[in-house]
Amino acid sequence: MQKLLLILCVFLCTSTTYAQKIFKVVIKSEENKLALQGATISIIGSSVKAISNEIGVATLTNIPDGKQTIKINNIGYNEKTVTVTFPVNQQTALEILLTPSEDELEEVIISSTRTSRTIQNTPTRVETIELEEIDEKSNMRPANVSMILHESTGISVQQTSATSGNASIRIQGLDGRYTQLLKDGYASFGNFANGLSILEIPPLDLSQVEIIKGPASTLYGAGAIAGVVNFISRTPREKADYNFIVNQSNVGQTNIGGFAMSRNKKVGYSLLALANFQKPYDVDKDDFTELPKSKDFTIHPKLFLYPNERTTLIIGNAFTTSDRTGGDIFLIRDGKSAEHTYFENNKTIRNTSTLDYSLKLDERDLFRVKTSFNYFKRNIGIPDYTFKGNNYNAYTDISYLKNIKNQSLIFGGNLVYDDFRDEKQSLSKSFKTKTAGLYFQHTWDATEKLKLESGIRTDLVNYFNSLYKNTDFFVLPRVSALYKFSDKWSSRIGGGLGYKTPTLFTEQTETFQYQNLLPLNGVQSEKSYGGTADVNFKTNIGEDWLISLNQMFFYTRISNSTILLQDANANFFFTNTSFPVNSLGFESNAKIIFKEYFKLFAGYTFTNAKADYLPVIQDIRLLPKNRLNLALLYEKERNFKLGLEGYFTDRQYLYNNFQTPSYWEFGFMAEKVFGKISIFINAENFTDTRQSKYKSVVNGSHNNPTFDDIWTHTEGRTFNAGIKLKL
Structure with a gap:
């Protein structure tokens, strides 16, 4: 009987010690209570660190005893710290809510595919140039959007006149007539109007530029063989x-x-x-x-x-x-x-x-x-x-x-x-x-x-x-x-x-x-x-x-x-x-x-x-x-x-x-x-x-x-x- 009690005591002590060395947290957004994947959880002053999984759960192990400060970081959210005294008998994962950063970029909504979906859930491949980058390029050339497009991968701005500076847009190497330019979905820059188009589109009022590369005629009809650029x-x-x-x-x-x-x-x-x-x-x-x-x-x-x-x-x-x-x-x-x-x-x-x-x-x-x-x-x-x-x-x-x-x-x-x-x-x-x-x-x-x-x-x-x-x-x-x-x-x-x-x-x-x-x-x-x-x-x-x-x-x-x-x-x-x-x-x-x-x-x-x-x-x-x-x-x-x-x-x-x-x-x-x-x-x-x-x-x-x-x-x-x- 004494041997049985001794074995049970050892088992309970071991389990308690193991529980004290493991600590689980679940990271969610305070805004919508959705789980956040990829958040980094670390113990300040130690090497203990973990990253939240697809359901927002992270497991910390080998935590030193005593009062510890846990730091949580996730891109787009404000850093947060919580203090916990170890060892602790944890029954459920500690829920931690992160607040979106004031500097967080707004969720990118695509309008060129007509569905107004987020870019992460849009099957059609759409590239976006967002407000921050538009603002930077506006400093370089406030007159028109040529600088925004010239520096994008797979797009070139081809100058067509040595003296007047006229230019056209090429996507994937194809002539400018195969790219359809839109402003808020309106095709106002085709055919004869195409010659000076990019020289007459200022960037100051733009929030986003959406680029679809490859055939897009199903969406917008003629002229979208190489792709579409929607301002x-x-x-x-x-x-x-x-x-x-x-x-x-x-x-x-x-x-x-x-x-x-x-x-x-x-x-x-x-x-x-x-x-x-x-x-x-x-x-x-x-x-x-x-x-x-x-x-x-x-x-x-x-x-x-x-x-x-x-x-x-x-x-x-x-x-x-x-x-x-x-x-x-x-x-x-x-x-x-x-x-x-x-x-x-x-x-x-x-x-x-x-x-x-x-x-x-x-x-x-x-x-x-x-x-x-x-x-x-x-x-x-x-x-x-x-x-x-x-x-x-x-x-x-x-x-x-x-x-x-x-x-x-x-x-x-x-x-x-x-x-x-x-x-x-x-x-x-x-x-x-x-x-x-x-x-x-x-x-x-x-x-x-x-x-x-x-x-x-x-x-x-x-x-x-x-x-x-x-x-x-x-x-x-x-x-x-x-x-x-x-x-x-x-x-x-x-x-x-x-x-x-x-x-x-x-x-x-x-x-x-x-x-x-x-x-x-x-x-x-x-x-x-x-x-x-x-x-x-x-x-x-x-x-x-x-x-x-x-x-x-x-x-x-x-x-x-x-x-x-x-x-x-x-x-x-x-x-x-x-x-x-x-x-x-x-x-x-x-x-x-x-x-x-x-x-x-x-x-x-x-x-x-x-x-x-x-x-x-x-x-x-x-x-x-x-x-x-x-x-x-x-x-x-x-x-x-x-x-x-x-x-x-x-x-x-x-x-x-x-x-x-x-x-x-x-x-x-x-x-x-x-x-x-x-x-x-x-x-x-x-x-x-x-x-x-x-x-x-x-x-x-x-x-x-x-x-x-x-x-x-x-x-x-x-x-x-x-x-x-x-x-």
């Missing part, structure tokens, strides 16, 4: 927000602008106003401008009406006017003379009126009507030649979002009318396109790990001019899937079909201002198929490190491609070819965050895009196969930020079949906050990478110059500084 505007909150900026650069650019927004229960507003002034700038002293003399002005008021909790009506009107003159700098400064006659002038007026009506039929369903009318006028003038055109675009979209258990259904249709009118009578380039489309999309949370999205669009398209007319009917299926292997690993895969209706307005025709360009005649729509697949990995290392990795592969094939040829009379014309265009490659992205202060971003893009119709060398012109983006940021929230960036661009083929050298460029930025005022400085391309260092861009005489293809910076290093006021 999302900020919406007013009850707390008023007023932002002002003044910027000055060494290259002669001045920017003055502001954005304001506010609302109450029934009415809200937002207002963007921006003026940009650029002096003619000739860095290489060849007497021709690298940056044109320009004056741009944008004003964009929006009225938000909330008749009740279920209804929202948004009425907006964006107006932009621009006057840009490049060419012989002596002509621009002093006027025309016998020795100085060359110029290139672009005058544009863009006005877009929008109406957006939303009605929540219950807590989950949404009926929406969006309509817009866009007017774009552009006059191009060079010696002995003038091109004038007006583009009218009307767009209406009606959709119904139905949410049922684990599923979202979207039914919708839209009408698009695009009318380009050439004011010249000879060789009139006037062209009309009418499109009627129906679409359906189904998003299904099959399991906690598997999310599926499928959709189909049918478009009936009629396009014509005085020489020919054609009607096409397209059936465009699309499918994508998201699979979460664990809390750290996930993968997306998706693909679909696309198409592009004929257009005269491309990167190539922009370079010669559409001179000697014949009207479209018999040209048919281009068709495509393609897809993307990626793998994501995200983890915490200890309480200080966050690592995020993404590896994406892409492929797009365009058939019935349109190509630009020249006839015996030196006139240019478009025709279709049976030879396809293929673009394939991959993107690698890494983000490393240390203590939320140091942030390292790295992106590598490999693009192998070929046009089978090109003789000898089939590589797409002005496209580097390898590109590397590096950015290091050190930031103390609401105090200061410092950033260093580096970009490597590989060799590129020019249209004359010569190859450019590869090159590096570097940039630096700094911003200091003093309460509601912040001061910023920026040094872009401070190593002065410049095309004219390799070879003069301008050839021939002053009165009859020709220009090389643009493959890197023409203006060289740029320094700017400014002041921002936030109220």
Whole structure:
């Protein structure tokens, strides 16, 4: 009997000691009581540490006796400490609630896929550029969004004019006409309006930029073969927000602008106003401008009406006017003379009126009507030649979002009318396109790990001019899937079909201002198929490190491609070819965050895009196969930020079949906050990478110059500084 009692005593003592050495906690968000995975729990002054699992539970072992302070950290939440005296007889796990940090980024909601889901639960691969990064890039170039896109992996901004600075956007190496630009879901920048689009979209009112790479015609119709870039505007909150900026650069650019927004229960507003002034700038002293003399002005008021909790009506009107003159700098400064006659002038007026009506039929369903009318006028003038055109675009979209258990259904249709009118009578380039489309999309949370999205669009398209007319009917299926292997690993895969209706307005025709360009005649729509697949990995290392990795592969094939040829009379014309265009490659992205202060971003893009119709060398012109983006940021929230960036661009083929050298460029930025005022400085391309260092861009005489293809910076290093006021 004594032996039995002794054994029982030993067992109980051992169990008690074991219990004293193990302590369990469950970590939850105070805001919604959801379990937090990846939180770091540690005993201050010891090596005891644990990380919470998928249900928020963490187990601490080998805890020293006595009063101990337990520290809990999780990114996006305030640090918390609790004191416990050990040993302790614990019956249930200690629940610890963390409060969200004031500096926590809002949950990223995606609107480009029409479902308004969080980015973590969207099967379609969507990349976002969020407000913080938009704000940083606005310091570098407040005039337009070109800097935001230029520094994104897999996207390039291709300059098309040596003197006027016009540019277009390329995704995955494909020509700019295959990328659809949207502002709040409205397609106001296509075809003729595309040439100066990114130079006329200011970043000051943006809250987010959403990028879908690969065929997206099922979502948005024609022109989304390479992808979609959707610029999302900020919406007013009850707390008023007023932002002002003044910027000055060494290259002669001045920017003055502001954005304001506010609302109450029934009415809200937002207002963007921006003026940009650029002096003619000739860095290489060849007497021709690298940056044109320009004056741009944008004003964009929006009225938000909330008749009740279920209804929202948004009425907006964006107006932009621009006057840009490049060419012989002596002509621009002093006027025309016998020795100085060359110029290139672009005058544009863009006005877009929008109406957006939303009605929540219950807590989950949404009926929406969006309509817009866009007017774009552009006059191009060079010696002995003038091109004038007006583009009218009307767009209406009606959709119904139905949410049922684990599923979202979207039914919708839209009408698009695009009318380009050439004011010249000879060789009139006037062209009309009418499109009627129906679409359906189904998003299904099959399991906690598997999310599926499928959709189909049918478009009936009629396009014509005085020489020919054609009607096409397209059936465009699309499918994508998201699979979460664990809390750290996930993968997306998706693909679909696309198409592009004929257009005269491309990167190539922009370079010669559409001179000697014949009207479209018999040209048919281009068709495509393609897809993307990626793998994501995200983890915490200890309480200080966050690592995020993404590896994406892409492929797009365009058939019935349109190509630009020249006839015996030196006139240019478009025709279709049976030879396809293929673009394939991959993107690698890494983000490393240390203590939320140091942030390292790295992106590598490999693009192998070929046009089978090109003789000898089939590589797409002005496209580097390898590109590397590096950015290091050190930031103390609401105090200061410092950033260093580096970009490597590989060799590129020019249209004359010569190859450019590869090159590096570097940039630096700094911003200091003093309460509601912040001061910023920026040094872009401070190593002065410049095309004219390799070879003069301008050839021939002053009165009859020709220009090389643009493959890197023409203006060289740029320094700017400014002041921002936030109220």
